Amino acid sequence: MAYDNVCKYLVEWFPESFAQWLLGSPVSLTQLQPTELSTEPIRADSLILLRAQNLILHLEFQTDPDPDIPLRMADYCLRLFRRYPDQEVRQIVIYLRKTQSERVYQTSFQRGSLSHRFEVLRLWEQDPEVLSQYPGLLPLAVLADPENPEPRLRQVARAIAEIEDPKLRQEVKAATAVLAGLTWTPEEISRVLGGLAVRESVIYQMWRAEALKEGREEGLQQGLQQGLQQGLQQGLQQGLQQGLQQGLQQEAARLTLSQLRRKLGSLPEDLSETIRLLPTEQLEALAEALLDFQTLADLIQWLRESSSN
Template sequence: MKTDSIFYKLFQTFPSAFFELINLEASEANVYSFASVELKQTSFRIDGVFLPIANAGDGLLNDYPSLTQAAQTPSTVTPTANSDRPIYFVEVQFQKDVEFYARLFSEIFLYLRLYTPTKPWRAVVIFPRRSIEPTKVEPYQVLLDSQLVTRLYLNELGNQAEQSLGVGIIKLVVESKKQTPIYAKNLITRTRTELGNTALMQQVLDLIETIVLYKLPRISRQELMKMFGLDTFDIKTTRFYEEVREEVKEEVREEVKEEVREEVKEEVRQTQTLEVAMRQLRRRIGDVDRQLQERISQLSVEQLENLAEALLDFTTQEDLATWLRSNYNQP
């Protein structure tokens, strides 16, 4: 599972974490919807876009908000006109890429051109650490120095991760493997203590579980049971298992498709080679009786190619029958 897909799940499940990450109130998540946007007729995809909801109230929901906000499909994602709140473009970058900022600002300005919003925008870029960020940024320095762009480095969150459950879950993604079990167990305890909404609690626990299994794919069942405080643990009931299972099923389907394609190609080659061999035989020895035709049709592509070379010396059907007996033990 890719890191950007984890963050997509995280912000979709727990959108208030994003606003806490940029030092805004968690309640801001009440008035935004979240989606990943694929820009039409291009290969660009924006990791996430928080769009203001028209006429949304500012009231707090129970626990952590916005679970009721369904992610919109890319084809229906358009900024609303009835809010002064900015559109937030979210990009997660966990690998070095010298063209990252070129791609980021291309995506943003293409989005603005396609959807022509009239409201302000902000870009939030999430790096695991500063060393991942490109260093040659001169063409984009004005934008990076402005209030339009916020750059975050997860290994520098410090106390913020301790104060906020949502930000703490984000920090779990970059926690060291050694500290992950301890840190995750603390988040699990906080989730059960701080969230009164049972449905939300389970979604957040599933999210923590997904991140743990992503970071520690070889963790034992006993360790997971201890971490989550369970008497029993069935890996087959986890979302991670289902996702991996679907990925494996897709891989198997692709392998089967490839095998079928190869079989079809082989059959086509065999048919074409057989037709060529039969045409050459008719030219050399005239019509071939049905019994000999059946024998020839059983030959492989390689055998048919050998026959095509040998038949240049045939003058009668008996020559063909003798060749079949001598080379492929056909009666």
């Protein structure tokens, strides 16, 4: 699931790029929280819901085939219909790693008289040149050309180097390195992309946390961060954990502020700074509470009540 979640982070940071690719138009998309569904989702951590004016886009990224996907798509569609009966729902499953399994061609759920259809995209069949036009899709372009992997990775590396914003450049590079690990060895990735500053890359930190949670260490981590491993051996593990927690808190604050600005408009700088300093647990609570906010006063009241508890 860790690879799937890297794609989830990319969608959260580059929604317009994914809208242009999947919908054919750079429409403005806002993220919906899984808690907006009527009951607890099957896999809330993998659910990606984006909403336009009259459309809800439901994305599922899958590293490998999953026999539960058809049922999951039907279940989510019904839940979304109950919550948003007037909205069109478009569901797309995107498979990352090339496989011969017939499951990646399954686009429907059938049980008795119940029939539901959804869309499927196999990344290895997509045009890498189209994906390479958008910074947020560059990490996916690496997997879209399995017949020419090294030239494609080098082309993506050159495109990443041209991203002006250093923070975005770093995160896109990290996501590319992680996803390239599905088909490349760590040594090959490191040779083409160069080293990564792990503690400064939110995407890499979150991917590594997911991998650790699942009880497995990916080979990519060892190949790209030999220097980091040496530091751990010298007693710096505590510092890494602190850096990881800080990175998670900062990313939670960034995403929460982004949702607040989309909901309420621009925020006073003092309020933004207060939110940036909130602990991760409060940021998660605020991310759910903001769905009910109507004005800036609602946010201020919530912060006052939260600080008094």
